[in-house]
Amino acid sequence: MTKIVFLTFLFSSLLILLTFLNYKIEVIDSKIKDTEIINQKLEKELAFFKSEWEFISSPENISFLSNKYLNHKPTELIEFEDFVNLFLNQGRVNE
Amino acid sequence: MNNLFFLGLLGSNKNEKNHSKVLLIISFVIGILGLVIIMRLIEISFPKEISNKSKVVLKQTIKEKNRGFLLDRNNRILASNIYIYNLKAYPKKIKDPDNIINLLSNEIDLQNNTTLIKKLSNKNKYEVLIKKNITAPQAKKINNKGIPGIEFVPVIKRFYPHKEITSHYVGHVNGKMIGQLGAERTFNNRLKLGENINLGIDIRLQYIVRDELEKARVKYNAKSATAIIANLNNGEILSLVSLPDFNPNQSINPMKNSYTNTATLNLYEMGSTFKMFTIAAAIEFSKINIETKFDASKPIKIANYKIKDYKPKNKILSTKEIFLNSSNIGSSLIALELGKDKLKNFYQQLGLLNKSNINLNEKTKPIIPFKWGKIETATLSYGHGLSISPIQMVEAASKLFNNNQTYTPQIHKKEKYNLKESKKFLSEKTINTMKKLMYENTIVGTAKKARLDGFNIGGKTATGEKAVNGKYDKTKLVSSFLAIFPIEKPKYISLVLFDEPFIDNIKNFRQGATGGITAAPVTADIFKRVFPILGITKNFNLDPGLFVNNKGELNLVSY
Structure with missing residues (x-):
């Protein structure tokens, strides 16, 4: 009888422990799900901002803006002397 | 006494009964507890699996919903997903429709205010769609106004930040997010699983090529224009432009001309670029060399067909002169000397008689002659009688100059190129001879307008006539x-092609919109801008005199 009572007590304790662990797992699980939902939302926002940035910084827009505000000249084929002068801050040879 | 004993017996019987009842209750309780323990143990052992399963389902739904991005070779976005919003209103919850429409029209453009007010005033309607495709910032602004009875419904949409620039290369999806054209169609299965894919395209190059090509198309009033730049070694297509094009962010009409990818779908009788193949085959598979002479002094007649030059030299020409003068007579004589089987086999090896191997779904079979006789051998030697797409021309020329029969044009970025993949089919001598001829052609030949000081390129112009009613x-x-x-x-x-270009001032077609006058200078304009990006530097070491000995004497034609 004592053995039965002892085993019952042991199993009950184990059950309480497992129930507690199970509860913790469920809490963590729901937190993971919430985080995943937040993550998904952030990913969507990031995708939107990345796309927006890609559109703004597209070669077409950069070309348009630099033509309008920076008096941009199309890329010229650089020569070795020009390359050296870039370091010496002397500008382009043919300028 | 007897009575007492009897009573005592009765009492012990009652105790035993009580004991057995207690035992029964205890065993029942223990049984129940055991059952509960077992059930809880089973229950506890399951949730992990259940939660894992739910995670998998969640991940799957994430993957199913979010189509992968298409990126260029430098990880710049070509196609992405954005959330846009549809604005709905619920008439039953709206008291003052005029005021709501007024508030909304301050933030967004509404099509017809009176109709919308009418719809919102009708309380029998459950919901009314006010506007589609509202961006997130606009939606946020409206939401902050706290207007009652309206709701934003998020909708996922494919977004192409470079609009027309990448239209035919990247393609587009339909309303169900299924790829319909270009890379979206080719990589649909991988993209729908959420995989991001790097394409071979360089958006900087693509922009430049399209910019220059569009300017030229307008200038020459051409029906369509095509440009391709590809890596000769690994087949990556860095730029592919087909004009006219379309904006994949807007509604698409596949019946419009702009929807056709002219680089892979349009078939043309290319013309003189075929002379590269004819001469390469002749040098490789016969005794012909670049000094071998052919009598191009008069047109040749095969059956009822007369082959003549546009600017006849009326003299004996060497193979080299045939190439530089783009002589149809000379080219035909070379082909006839080579023989139809060898020429046909060589075209077969170059893939000119089959569909292109490019990994785009939009491609067509070439139109090859039904019968391949003497006359076909002659005309095919200068690119008449065989219709191919521009991408096939690039593929065949790449096979030739890369000396690799397994060369395949690819729209995706290749991480590593395996040299074992290549299959040589020509001798180095033939390749070098062809390179020299191509280079010489830009110094003194028909491609002079493509020349840039200090940059050494090789090229061949071509002008084909279109067949109308036979x-x-x-x-x-x-x-x-x-x-x-x-x-x-x-x-x-690279290949630049104009379909039906037109030059106002020149009425005579012979001096008109030929490859040397239209496509060659446009190529030079493109090169000026793309060479710095490709890291191609000037090289004055290569002396043109090494290749060109009689440059002052060559009298060139525009074909």
Whole structure:
């Protein structure tokens, strides 16, 4: 009888422990799900901002803006002397 | 006494009964507890699996919903997903429709305010769609106003930040997010699983090529224009432009001309670029060399067909002169000397008689002659009688100059190129001879207008006449220029083609919108801007005199 009572007590304790662990797992699980939902939302926002940035910084827009505000000249084929002068801050040879 | 004993017996019987009842209750309780323990144990052992399963389902739904991005070779976004919003209103919850429409029209453009007010005033309607495709910032602004009875419904949409620039290369999806054209169609299965894919395209190059090509198309009033730049060694297509094009962010009409990818779907009788193949085959598979002489002093007649030159030299020409003067008579004589079987086999090896191997779904079979006799051998030697797409021309020329029969044009970025993949089919001598001829052609030949000081490129112009009602129409031309660069060690190949270009001031088609006058200078304009990006530098070491001995004497034609 004592053995039965002892085993019952042991199993009950184990059950309480497992129930507690199970509860913790469920809490963590729901937190993971919430985080995943937040993550998904952030990913969507990031995708939107990345796309927006890609559109703004597209070669077409950069070309348009630099033509309008920076008096941009199309890329010229650089020569070795020009390359050296870039370091010496002397500008382009043919300028 | 007896009575007492009897009573005692009765009492012990009652105790035993009580004991057995207690035992029964205890065993029942223990049984129940055991059952509960077992059930809880089973229950506890399951949730992990259940939660894992739910995670998998969640991940799957994430993957199913979010289509992968298409990126260029430098990880710049070509196609992405954005959330846009549809604005709905619930008439039953709206008291003052006029005020709501007024508030909304301050933030967004509404099509017809009166109709919307009418719809919102109708309380029998459950919901009314006010506007589609509202961006997130606009939606946020409206939401902050706290207007009652309206709701934003998020909808996922494919977004192409470079609009027309990448239209035919990247393609587009339909309303169900299924790829319909271009890379979206080719990689649909991988993209729908959420995989991001790097394409071979370089958006900087693509922009430049389209910019220059569009300017030229307007200038020459061409029906359509095509440009391709590809890596000659690994087949990556760095730029592919087909004009006219379309904006994949807007509603698409596949019936419009702009929807057709002219680089892979349009078939043309290319013309003189075929002379590269004819001469390469002749040098490789016969005794012909670049000094071998052919009598191009008069037109040749085969059956009822007369082959003549546009600017006849009326003299004996060497193979080299045939190439530089783009002589149809000479080319035909070379082909006839080579023989139809060898020429046909060589075209077969170059893939000119089959569909292109490019991994785009939009491609067509070439139109090959039904019968391949003497006359076909002659005309095919200069690109008449066989209709191919521009991408096939690039593919065949790449096979030739890369000396690799397994060369395949690819729209995705190749991480590593395995040299074992290549299959040589020509001798180095033939390749070098062809490179020299191509280079010489830009110094003294028909491609002079493609030349840039200090940069060594090789090229061949071509002008084909389009067949209308079974007859070649001299006013409807297909003008193109094929280039390989840098010629010292070719790394890239390009093709620029105009369909029916027109030059106002020149009425005579012979001096008109030929490949040398239209496509070659446009190629030079493109090169000026793309060479710095491709890292191609000037090289004055290569002396043109090494290749060109009689440059002052060559009298060149525009074909």
